[in-house]
Amino acid sequence: MQTLIETFHLDWKLLIAQLINFSLVFGVLYFFVFKNLFKTIGERNTKIEKGLKDAEVAVLKLEEAAQEKEAIIIAARKEANEIMKQAKELAEKKKAETVVAAKLEIGKVITEEKERMRQEKAVVLEEIRQESVDLIMSVAEKIIATKLDDNHDQEIIKKMIKQ
Amino acid sequence: MTTEQAETVQQVENVEATKTDNNHELIHEHTLYAEPIGHIGGLAITNSLLMSWLALIIIFVLAVKVGAKIKLIPGKIQSAAEMIIEGLMSVFDGVTGSRAKTVKFAPFIFTFFFFILFNNWLGLLPGVGSIGQVIEAHGEKIFVPYLRGGTADYNTTLALAIIGIVASHIFGVIAIGAWKHFNKFINIQAILDIPRKIKKDWTVIMVNPIKFFIGIIELISEFAKIASLSLRLFGNVFAGEVLLASISAMLAFVVPIPFMFLEIFVGLVQAFIFSVLILVYISLNTTAEEH
Numbered sequence: 001m002q003t004l005i006e007t008f009h010l011d012w013k014l015l016i017a018q019l020i021n022f023s024l025v026f027g028v029l030y031f032f033v034f035k036n037l038f039k040t041i042g043e044r045n046t047k048i049e050k051g052l053k054d055a056e057v058a059v060l061k062l063e064e065a066a067q068e069k070e071a072i073i074i075a076a077r078k079e080a081n082e083i084m085k086q087a088k089e090l091a092e093k094k095k096a097e098t099v100v101a102a103k104l105e106i107g108k109v110i111t112e113e114k115e116r117m118r119q120e121k122a123v124v125l126e127e128i129r130q131e132s133v134d135l136i137m138s139v140a141e142k143i144i145a146t147k148l149d150d151n152h153d154q155e156i157i158k159k160m161i162k163q
Numbered sequence: 164m165t166t167e168q169a170e171t172v173q174q175v176e177n178v179e180a181t182k183t184d185n186n187h188e189l190i191h192e193h194t195l196y197a198e199p200i201g202h203i204g205g206l207a208i209t210n211s212l213l214m215s216w217l218a219l220i221i222i223f224v225l226a227v228k229v230g231a232k233i234k235l236i237p238g239k240i241q242s243a244a245e246m247i248i249e250g251l252m253s254v255f256d257g258v259t260g261s262r263a264k265t266v267k268f269a270p271f272i273f274t275f276f277f278f279i280l281f282n283n284w285l286g287l288l289p290g291v292g293s294i295g296q297v298i299e300a301h302g303e304k305i306f307v308p309y310l311r312g313g314t315a316d317y318n319t320t321l322a323l324a325i326i327g328i329v330a331s332h333i334f335g336v337i338a339i340g341a342w343k344h345f346n347k348f349i350n351i352q353a354i355l356d357i358p359r360k361i362k363k364d365w366t367v368i369m370v371n372p373i374k375f376f377i378g379i380i381e382l383i384s385e386f387a388k389i390a391s392l393s394l395r396l397f398g399n400v401f402a403g404e405v406l407l408a409s410i411s412a413m414l415a416f417v418v419p420i421p422f423m424f425l426e427i428f429v430g431l432v433q434a435f436i437f438s439v440l441i442l443v444y445i446s447l448n449t450t451a452e453e454h
Contacts, residue, residue, distance in 0.1 A: 008317035009196030013206045018322035021215050026274040028223050032230030034270040039247070040233050047235070 133157060191296060193405050198213070198307045200296065208312070210308055211316030218281040218313055251435075258439060268445055275327065276438040278422050279310070279314055282307040283400055283430030286312020287423065292404060314400040316431075317393065324392035327441035328385060333450030343451060348385070350378035390441060396402035399433045 004010065136157060169356060197211035229244065231387035255265040255272065268289040285291065288310075313319050335344045346352040360367045403426040410419045 007195055008321075010318060010321070012205065013211065014212060014316075014318035015322045015325070018319045019326060022274065022278060022323060022326055024219055025222050025273065025278045028226045029269045029274050029277065032226040033233075037245070037248070038266060038269070040235055045236055052164055066397065076260055081323060089206060121378050140362045160226075 131163070134161070189304045189306055193292075193401075193408060195317075195401070197311050197318070200309060202305060207317060209318075210295075210311040211313050211319060211390070211402050214285055214311035214408065215282060215319060216309050217310070218285055221285075222277060222281055238417065244361045248273070254439065255442055258442050264446070268298070268442060269447075270432065271330065272438045272442045273373055275323065275441055276434050279437055280431060280434035282313030283434060284427065285310075286315055286400060287403060287407070287430065312400050312404055315404050317397045320393040320397040320400075321389070323396070324389045327392065327437075328389050331441065331444040331448045332385075334445050338449035344448070346378070347448075348378050348382040350375045353378075374441065380399065384428065390443060394438060396433050396437055401428055403429055 032091065137153065140153070197209035199209050199294050200213065202207040209286055229240075232238070232257035233241060251273070252262075252265055252269060255269065256262055257351045259265045259268065291310040291312065294310070295306055297304050299305070332344070335347075342352075350371075351373040357367055357371050407422055407426060410422050
């Protein structure tokens with residue numbers, strides 16, 4: 001041991017001095033570098049992990065959104081088709097109804113017109129008849145020139161007309 | 164520095180064949196020990212201690228500068244530094260077995276790494292070992308360099324090895340408890356277990372005393388660890404300095420360059436080996452003995 005100490009000039013004071021040096025280096029490296037560095041690296045790793053997870057979620061959401069969009073478009077198209085179909089049907093129906101109504105209206109108008117014409121004809125005929133009676137009466141009066149009572153006259157005229 | 168020494172002090176560069184006025188040859192040899200170049204109180208300031216302080220100052224400045232610039236989004240320098248640290252961390256992961264353990268011990272291990280690395284490399288700078296003073300002792304003029312590699316002094320490497328081994332035991336006690344840790348070396352538990360287990364398994368009467376003696380060997384090996392750690396580092400760095408000085412003495416131009424690169428590499432490798440070995444000892448001591 002003594003030889004060792006003499007050969008290498010071992011000195012406990014120097015050992016202590018180097019121990020202090022080492023402690024100082026440790027303190028400096030720990031407080032100025034490693035504490036901060038490991039904290040930063042840890043924080044960065046957490047952020048990167050979160051970022052990657054978020055990116056995955058974003059991709060999933062994007063896919064979902066695309067699917068949803070597709071579904072919405074398909075549904076809208078279907079609905080539009082439905083509406084078009086309904087509109088067409090409605091239009092057909094309306095058309096048919098209108099035609100029927102028009103036909104009915106025309107029929108009604110024709111019937112009414114016919115009736116009116118029939119009535120007018122009757123009125124005209126009656127008038128003609130009356131006119132003829134009066135005409136015949138005046139002619140008969142003039143021809144016979146004899147006074148007959150009215151009742152008698154009328155009877156004669158009616159008989160004549162019937163004949 | 165004593166007053167009589169101070170009077171004889173003179174600075175010299177390249178001392179190889181320097182002769183003094185009175186024709187006494189100047190002794191310039193690589194001593195195994197670091198020479199004192201002054202005294203503060205009772206503490207002899209050796210050239211190696213001075214170099215360690217220089218390393219300390221450089222590390223301090225770098226740490227403060229780098230530490231202040233640590234950002235969440237790293238710049239080029241931070242990226243490079245993180246890459247180196249991350250690379251070393253993954254090597255450490257292989258030793259500790261888990262990232263959580265590595266992160267716990269990393270500041271301590273990196274302190275060894277950087278402290279040794281800076282001391283090794285600073286010892287290679289031009290002027291270290293060649294700029295110094297001449298001291299007259301025992302009638303001879305001896306050249307004493309102002310600076311010597313911090314790790315080229317056995318005091319430094321021994322102090323580092325003791326710190327590492329003592330710390331590994333402290334971590335061991337914290338991790339598995341004082342009693343369990345104590346029984347790794349002086350296995351009283353094994354002796355106490357004999358009467359309890361002998362009914363179940365009679366072989367304990369033979370196995371447990373062996374365990375006790377293995378514990379004693381482990382205890383001795385702890386001292387061997389200190390010796391091997393400190394001597395390996397000291398030997399490599401000191402040998403490197405001697406090698407460079409010898410090569411330079413033969414031919415000072417071009418020829419030493421490959422050896423200089425070799426020593427840069429050796430400095431790095433030794434710093435790495437020392438710190439990884441400390442980590443290995445810490446991992447061993449923080450793991451409970453498996454039965």
